[in-house]
Structures are given as structure tokens and as C-alpha cells.
Amino acid sequence: MPLQIIPLRRPFYVQWLGLGLILITLGTVITFNLYFEHERTAVREHDRLSTQARVIAENTEYQLTSANLALENVRSNLAYWKDDAGQQAAIRHLKAASIIPGIRTMNIVDKEGTITASTRAELIGMNIGFRDYFQEVKQHPNADMLYVSPPFETIDGIFVINVIRMIAGEQGEFAGIVSATLDPEYFKTLMMSVQYASSMWVALIHSDGLVFLTIPDERENMEGVNLRHPDSFFTRHQSSGKKEQVFTNIMYATKEHGMLALRTIYPADLKMDKPLVVAVNRDSDSIFQSWRQHILAQGTFFGVIVLASTIGLFLHQHRQRNLEKEAAQARTLVDRFSFALDRIPTYIFMKDQQRRYIYANRSMLELFKCSAEELAGSSDSRFFPPETVARLYETDIRVLRHGEDTAEKVTCKGKDGHLRIYWEIKTPIYENDKKTSICGLCGISTDITELELLKEKLEQQARQDYLTGLFNRRFFMEQGNAELMRAQRYHHTLSSLMLDIDNFKKINDRHGHQAGDTVLKRLADVMRKMLRTVDIIGRIGGEEFAVLLPETDLQKATEVAERLREEVACTAVTLETGMALYFKVSIGVASLKDKDTDLNTLLNQADKALYQAKENGRNRVCLA
Structure with missing residues (x-):
């Protein structure tokens, strides 16, 4: 759409002043646009890196909580495993507890440092009393503390971290430890899932400063590096006391300029001696590559406009006496200006x-x-x-x-x-x-x-479970607490279901974890199909799911659970071999009775009913 210019006889300096103001205005507009675009790019990357760090941190917090529960479960049963037969029972119990994703090995160690039971038979009888993490617990015993060891190299040459619970004697004295080794491969998979650009690297760091894991693979030379240095962002983050921060400058460890998001992992419900820190970094050059291209394009555009308009005005003034001819030249210059504007992608x-x-x-x-x-x-x-x-x-x-x-x-x-x-x-x-x-x-x-x-x-x-698309545990609990408060405020009924896939470990062992993932997704599809849109559905564990049924009493909730169980029993998953795999679920049902009941209590009641269903033979519904 061409601009219309009417030639006027004005003093030359006025015309040049007018052109200068136009160019300054246009230059200001372009500069402001580039400035705000740079700020938007930085803010967007800040938010993306913070979000990815939060996703890793929340998943790691969940794994630490799960590992802590497994350790406490093993520790609480030590009294029953004192004879030889008990050792075998302890090993079986350890293996059952270690099926939690993210746990590589579980050990029971006596006060002398000898491994008495382990999920790995070759470790039984080995003495690890010289290990720093054993000495740390022995020298600073605390039965209520979850100890998190600095990264160390195992006999297999792998960097790992142990989470540890102390075994207390009859007088509360140090009597050994129960330890769980975090699986590096699990956390690598987790960290890779948030890597949205090749210029990113992600690391998991112990609060002592030692790097535990890094991805991608070419960054693995950072493992074991100590970041506790006065000039490092890690030290500045630790000193600030803040849970999460984002820094932009040259990295201490890599000497590269980038944007780094740091988030401290310290679950509120765990008493940990030392937290972990997740770091998500992206190279500054890749962040602002597109913005620099815009600078070049818009700078070229502005230069073309300056050159064209200056030449145009000079020619206009040089031929001022021939009004018609000068007007035609002016229109030509304006058309060029318009042509340049038409090439801008805004x-x-x-x-x-x-x-x-x-x-x-x-x-x-x-x-x-x-x-x-x-x-x-x-x-x-x-x-x-x-x-x-x-x-x-x-x-x-x-x-x-x-x-x-x-x-x-x-x-x-x-x-x-x-x-x-x-x-x-x-x-x-x-x-x-x-x-x-x-x-x-x-x-x-x-x-x-x-x-x-x-x-x-x-x-x-950040709200969804990455595999099933259902609410993750954190978001399920947020929505569930809101629904519970609503039910208690207006005296509405509320029921909960706890579901667990029967013999899920056998499915994984026999058909592989891919088949197990397919079963989990199919169960999620069945639940979405069978339940109402107002019902709150979440995956809160490996194969464990929870449901809140608003305005539903115990009888109706039992009917819903029975229909859901029957539908699942009729549902088949087709494996890659073409074979149809059927699976079943056990369901526990509980209903809100006391106005002072909190969500954890309601879910625990349903979980106890689920446990009863498992004990009674599985593939059934039991009431709290």
C-alpha cells in the first residue's frame, strides 16, 4: 500500500530536520523492538530453564521420598531377620523394596561395616567400613536423619550416590545402616527428557559441590568435579539460601557463557543431612542466535531506508524547480521504502x-x-x-x-x-x-x-505424568486438597479409590518394561473412559493410581470401583509379538466420614483397603 507524498516548497534545513526526525523515530521503534525482543528471549529462556529444573527436582524429590520409604520399611523389619532363614527373607524383602524406579542396589550393613544382606549377592560379606558415607553416619548417628552421601566411584567404576538410614541398637546407639544406591541411568533418562535443545546440558550436584551426573554424554567429564569455588554460580546459589535461581554469565566449570538455572532439592517432609542441586544450562550463543539474525535484518533494513531517504531528499532538493518531475522521483523513493517494509517479517x-x-x-x-x-x-x-x-x-x-x-x-x-x-x-x-x-x-x-x-x-x-497423561502426584494432591475442602465446607460426600495393577512386576519381567508402560497407559485410558470429568485421577506411584469421586458415597463408590475392575479385566494390550495381554487390578475404597479428616488420611484408608484386596487374592474390590 504506497504512501502518498505531496511535494512542498520548504527551506532545505526544515526538510532535512523532518527526515532526521522520521529516521530517529523509525530507528527508535526498531531499537525498542529489538530491545524488547531480546528481553522476551531472555525471559522465555529463563522460564523454560526454570521449568525444566523444577520438573527434574520434583521427580528427584519423589524418588528420594520413595527410597526413604523403602529404607524405613526394611529397617522396621530387621528384628524378624536375625537367624539364617531370616537373612534370606531379608534379601527377598530388599529385592522387593528395590523395584522402585531409580534404585540400583539396597544393602543392610552391620556396625562393623560388613554387608549382611544385599540385592546383589556378590556384595554380601564385603566390608565397606572405610567408606566415607559409612563413617559419616557412624560418627554422627541420628535415627531420624536421611543421609545423602557425596558421589563416589563404585568397584564397577560408576559414580553413584547412596541414601542411608541408621540402624539403632536397643539403647539408640549406632548398630549399622540400611542403604539404597541411586541408579545413574534412571536419572540420566529423567534429565534427557527435559533436554529440548542440543546446546543444553543438565547436571545433578551434591550440596558438597561434587557433580554426580551430567548429560549429554560429552559432558560426562564433569562427573566428580567439585564446584564449591568462590566464583562459581553453585557457591553463590548455596550461599543465597534460595530454592531456585537463574544466572547468566561465564560458567566456572566449563568456561562457557550461558544461562544456568539452579534448583535445590530438599523435600519438605524429609529430614536430609544434605540436599541435592539440579543445574540446567544453555549456551548464550544458541539462545540469542535468532535475535542476532533479526538485528542484522532490521539493521540492513534501516540502513537501506537511511540511504534511500537521504538520496531521495538530496535529489528532491536538487530538482525542486521542476515540481512534477521531483514529485515523480519522490514517489519512486517512497515506493522503494514501501518495498523494503514489505520484506520485513513483522x-x-x-x-x-x-x-x-x-x-x-x-x-x-x-x-x-x-x-x-x-x-x-x-x-x-x-x-x-x-x-x-x-x-x-x-x-x-x-x-x-x-x-x-x-x-x-x-x-x-x-x-x-x-x-x-x-x-x-x-x-x-x-x-x-x-x-x-x-x-x-x-x-x-x-x-x-x-x-x-x-x-x-x-x-x-509440569502438571501431568509424563507416561499416562494423568495428573502427577503433586498436582493430584493439590486438586485433591481443594476438593476435600469443598466437600467439608458444603457437607458433600467424597470417596477415594486406590488402584494397583496385579502382578505388574511379572509383566515387566516376562514381557519387558515397554509392555509394562503400554499396560499403564491402557489402564489410564480405561479410567478416563469409565470415570466422570469431575473425578480427579492421578498416578501416584509406579503402577499405583488414585481417584477422588466428588459427591459420591461409599456404596456408589464401590459400584464405580467394581465396574472399573470388570472393565479392566476385559481389556487387552496387544504386544509387539501380536499376543493379547490381559491384566487385572485390585481396588481399595474409602469414603469421607469425619469433617477433620485430611486427604492423606483418606488416601491411606483406601490404601489399606487395597492392601486387603491384595491379601485376599487380588482382582477384587475391598472397602476401608
């Missing part, structure tokens, strides 16, 4: 004092699906619904009446009903050099719908 437009469009570049015309002639004189109501027109009107008035420069995020819904999000900059256009009268406005708008949808997607991933 929306550029101008409006007059009545908010009617007088100019739009090619990107804007393609967005509105009209020609330059059709756009001329049109208002926003032609292209947007009333609620969007009202928001645009408020911004235009601030520019046209008050002379404000605006830069803000705008959400617009087009005629087709699709929602788009833009970063929009608007500046007033003045009639004269004294800026006493505003004749219109100039606007530049950039589509950031994808920069916003990605952020929303990352936040959604």
Missing part, C-alpha cells in the same frame, strides 16, 4: 486521526486477506470482533490523544475465531516539527503466539 501499519488505516505493509495485507485499495479507509471493526476492537481502541486513544509510545502484549481474536497473541509497539505521527498536532500513528506488531503456546505447554507438562 506487521507494519499506519492510521490517521480517525483510526482508519492509511498504510500497511505486505505482511499486514496478507494477514487481513485484502488489497491495499480495499484496506484504505477501513477501521478495526472490519477485521476484528467487538471485544478486540474495544481493546485496540483504548491503546490507539492513548497514542493519538496523549502522544504516548506504547509497547504491550495484545491478544486478538480474528473473524475466523482463532486466538493470536502479538507484541505491539505504537508511536504517534506529528503534523509538524514542533509536535503540536498528532495526525496519526505508526505501529509495528510481531506474532508471539507460538513464544506463548510453548510456555503454556511446558507448564502443562
Whole structure:
């Protein structure tokens, strides 16, 4: 849509001043756009790295909690395993407890440092009394503490971390330890799941400063490196006492410039002697690569405009006496200007004092699906619904009446009903050099719908279980507590179900973990199909699921559980071999009875009923 220029006889210095103001305004608009784009890029990457660090931290907290429960379970049964037969029972119990994802090995060690029972037979009888983690517990005994060892190299040459519970004697004295070795491969898989760019690296660090794990593989030379240095971001993060921080500068360990998100892993319900820290880093060059390309493109564009407009004005002044010829040359120069604007991948437009469009570049015309002639004189109501027109009107008035420069995020819904999000900059256009009268406005708008949808997607991933798509344990508990408070406030009924897949370990052992994952996803599909949209469904463990049924008493909840159990029993999973695999579930049912009952108590009641269903032969429903 060409700009119309009417040649006027003015003093040369006035024309040059006018051109200078236009170029300064345009340069300012471009500079502001690049500045805000740089800030948006940094903020977006800050949020993405923080989100990924939070995802790893929450999963690691869950694994530490699970490992702690396994250790406490083993420790509580030590009194029954004092004879030879008891040792075999202890080994079987250790193996059962170690099926929790993320645990590599579990050991029972006496006060002399000798391993008396282990999930690995070759370790039984070995003395590990010289190990620092054994000496730490022996020298600072505390039966209530979960000890987290610094990373150390095993006899297999693998860097691992142990989580440990002390065994107390009859007088509370040190009598040995129960330890669980965290599986590096599990945590590598977890860390790889959040790596969304090749320029990223992720690390898990002990609070003493030793690096436990890093990915990708080329970063594995960092394992065992001590980051406790006065100049390191790790030390600054530890000293701050904050749970999470993001730093941007040169990394102490790698000497690379990047953005680093650090988050301390310290579950509130665990008494740990030392926390872990997760680090997620991305190289600065890759973060701002696209932004630098925009600098080059818009700088080139601005240079073209400066050169073209300067030459144009010079020629215009040189041929001022021939008005018609000079006007034609001016139109040619303006057409070049318009041509350059049409090549910018953003929306550029101008409006007059009545908010009617007088100019739009090619990107804007393609967005509105009209020609330059059709756009001329049109208002926003032609292209947007009333609620969007009202928001645009408020911004235009601030520019046209008050002379404000605006830069803000705008959400617009087009005629087709699709929602788009833009970063929009608007500046007033003045009639004269004294800026006493505003004749219109100039606007530049950039589509950031994808920069916003990605952020929303990352936040959604933090709420969902990565395998089944159901609520993860943390988000399930948040929603469940809200529903429990609602039920208690309005005296509504509320019931809970606890489900567990029968013989799930055998499915994994016989058909592989991929088949086990398929079974978990199929069970999630059945639950979504059978239950209501108001029901709250979550995966809270490996093969354990929980459901909250609002406004449902115990009898109705039992009927729901029975229908769900029957539907699962009729559901088959087709393996890669073509064989149909059937699986079953046991279900425990509990209902809210006491107004002072909290969510954990309600779920524990259902869990006890689930345990009874398992004891009574599985594939059945039991009531609390």
C-alpha cells in the first residue's frame, strides 16, 4: 500500500530536520523492538530453564521420598531377620523394596561395616567400613536423619550416590545402616527428557559441590568435579539460601557463557543431612542466535531506508524547480521504502486521526486477506470482533490523544475465531516539527503466539505424568486438597479409590518394561473412559493410581470401583509379538466420614483397603 507524498516548497534545513526526525523515530521503534525482543528471549529462556529444573527436582524429590520409604520399611523389619532363614527373607524383602524406579542396589550393613544382606549377592560379606558415607553416619548417628552421601566411584567404576538410614541398637546407639544406591541411568533418562535443545546440558550436584551426573554424554567429564569455588554460580546459589535461581554469565566449570538455572532439592517432609542441586544450562550463543539474525535484518533494513531517504531528499532538493518531475522521483523513493517494509517479517501499519488505516505493509495485507485499495479507509471493526476492537481502541486513544509510545502484549481474536497473541509497539505521527498536532500513528506488531503456546505447554507438562497423561502426584494432591475442602465446607460426600495393577512386576519381567508402560497407559485410558470429568485421577506411584469421586458415597463408590475392575479385566494390550495381554487390578475404597479428616488420611484408608484386596487374592474390590 504506497504512501502518498505531496511535494512542498520548504527551506532545505526544515526538510532535512523532518527526515532526521522520521529516521530517529523509525530507528527508535526498531531499537525498542529489538530491545524488547531480546528481553522476551531472555525471559522465555529463563522460564523454560526454570521449568525444566523444577520438573527434574520434583521427580528427584519423589524418588528420594520413595527410597526413604523403602529404607524405613526394611529397617522396621530387621528384628524378624536375625537367624539364617531370616537373612534370606531379608534379601527377598530388599529385592522387593528395590523395584522402585531409580534404585540400583539396597544393602543392610552391620556396625562393623560388613554387608549382611544385599540385592546383589556378590556384595554380601564385603566390608565397606572405610567408606566415607559409612563413617559419616557412624560418627554422627541420628535415627531420624536421611543421609545423602557425596558421589563416589563404585568397584564397577560408576559414580553413584547412596541414601542411608541408621540402624539403632536397643539403647539408640549406632548398630549399622540400611542403604539404597541411586541408579545413574534412571536419572540420566529423567534429565534427557527435559533436554529440548542440543546446546543444553543438565547436571545433578551434591550440596558438597561434587557433580554426580551430567548429560549429554560429552559432558560426562564433569562427573566428580567439585564446584564449591568462590566464583562459581553453585557457591553463590548455596550461599543465597534460595530454592531456585537463574544466572547468566561465564560458567566456572566449563568456561562457557550461558544461562544456568539452579534448583535445590530438599523435600519438605524429609529430614536430609544434605540436599541435592539440579543445574540446567544453555549456551548464550544458541539462545540469542535468532535475535542476532533479526538485528542484522532490521539493521540492513534501516540502513537501506537511511540511504534511500537521504538520496531521495538530496535529489528532491536538487530538482525542486521542476515540481512534477521531483514529485515523480519522490514517489519512486517512497515506493522503494514501501518495498523494503514489505520484506520485513513483522506487521507494519499506519492510521490517521480517525483510526482508519492509511498504510500497511505486505505482511499486514496478507494477514487481513485484502488489497491495499480495499484496506484504505477501513477501521478495526472490519477485521476484528467487538471485544478486540474495544481493546485496540483504548491503546490507539492513548497514542493519538496523549502522544504516548506504547509497547504491550495484545491478544486478538480474528473473524475466523482463532486466538493470536502479538507484541505491539505504537508511536504517534506529528503534523509538524514542533509536535503540536498528532495526525496519526505508526505501529509495528510481531506474532508471539507460538513464544506463548510453548510456555503454556511446558507448564502443562509440569502438571501431568509424563507416561499416562494423568495428573502427577503433586498436582493430584493439590486438586485433591481443594476438593476435600469443598466437600467439608458444603457437607458433600467424597470417596477415594486406590488402584494397583496385579502382578505388574511379572509383566515387566516376562514381557519387558515397554509392555509394562503400554499396560499403564491402557489402564489410564480405561479410567478416563469409565470415570466422570469431575473425578480427579492421578498416578501416584509406579503402577499405583488414585481417584477422588466428588459427591459420591461409599456404596456408589464401590459400584464405580467394581465396574472399573470388570472393565479392566476385559481389556487387552496387544504386544509387539501380536499376543493379547490381559491384566487385572485390585481396588481399595474409602469414603469421607469425619469433617477433620485430611486427604492423606483418606488416601491411606483406601490404601489399606487395597492392601486387603491384595491379601485376599487380588482382582477384587475391598472397602476401608
